[in-house]
Amino acid sequence: MPHVLDHIRVGSAPDSWGVWFPDDPRQVPWDRFLDEVAEAGYEWIELGPYGYLPTDPARLAEEVARRGLKVSAGTVFTGLHRGPAVWADTWSxxxxxxxLTRAMGARHLVVIPSFWRDDKTAEILEPPELTAEQWGHLARGMERLGREVKETYGLDIVVHPHADTHIDTEAHVARFLDATDPALVGLCLDTGHYAYCGGDSVRLIETYGERLGYLHLKQVDPAVLADVVARSLPFGPAVQRGVMCEPPHGVPELGPVLEAAQKLGVDLFAIVEQDMYPCEPDRPLPIAERTRRFLRSCGA
Structure with missing residues (x-):
């Protein structure tokens, strides 16, 4: 029997229901997502793309509460490596x-860097490597964001390394963490994205554990990933090929990741995010139920 991972609070997100955009006819309606995520046995959810769930705090609070759900975080996208000129738009x-995140009682804001190539067309929007000046803008911008989000909204930011962004590989993640103040900038480790970019999640937790503020749980299919790398595919088409797969059929093994996180001795959200955009509307619920059972078998 696995021992109980009592520091890990498991949830899921609209992403696991194939939701990437605030409004898209190929996505399940928001009320169906809420019904099914509760039915699958999850207690915590994320807001997903802003505007997918109702943005009126009173209405959203009612909809979430009557299904026995609670919100763990909101998500934002930023391009802070571009310097102070983008601050006003970013802050808006x-x-x-x-x-909305604060109104739901959540304490975390997941921050995803902007993509250097288009998620759908594969068009190269920017060089995949930042200049030294851009690294400086990125680090100072994230620290400013962390400080002002904390002061204004009482939330902690957790930066999410992500495929096709400038914070992706082990080297880039380490450089970013080394360049930012731990008091202002936390880490959201997404196990699937980190494996997609060649990283070792357990080693990251053991090396930078004091920075870990949040977990996203997903797995990569190694065979599909090898094809994605060989063809230099962007992330969107890679997802359509099934690069993110249902646990426990991919990598990394989630049991050891959760054990390493438990050893840190701090309470952490572990939110399941199985990228499936676009997907058939009846596909997510059975996967979500099986995944919840699997995580319980790991002690979470």
Whole structure:
């Protein structure tokens, strides 16, 4: 029997229901997502793309509460490596999401860097490597974001290394963490994205454990990933090929990741995010139920 991982709070997200956008006819309606995520046995959810779930705090609070759910975080996208010129637009976007996140009683804001190539067309939007000046903008910008989100909304930011962004590989993640103040900038480790980019999640937790503020649980299919790498496919088409697969059929093994996180001795959210955009509407619920059973078998 696995021992109980009592520091790990498991949830799921709209992403596991094939939701990537605030409004898209190929996505399940928000009320169906809420019904099914509760039915699958999850207690915690994320807001997903801002505007997918109702943005009126009173209505959202009612809808979530009557299904026995609670919100763990909101998500924002940022391009802070571009320097102070983008701050005003960034803060406008962040403010809307942070206000709703706080109103739901959540304490975390997941921050995803902007993509260097288009998620759908594969068009190269920017060089995949930042200059030294851009690294400086990124680090100082994230620290400013962390400070102002904390002061204004009482939330902690957790930066999410992500495929096709400038914070992706082990080297880039280490460089970013080394360049930022731990008091202002936490880490959201997404096990699937980190494996997709060649990283070792357990080693990251053991090396930078004091920075870990949040977990996203997903797995990569190694065979599909090898094809994605060989063809230099962008992330969107890679997802359509099934690169993110149902646990426990991929990598990394989630049991050891959860054990390493438990050893840190701090309470952590572990939110399941199985990228499936686009997907058939009846596909997510059975996968979500099986995944919840699997995580219970790991002690979570």
């Amino acid at each position: 976007h962040v403010g809307r999401v942070a206000a």
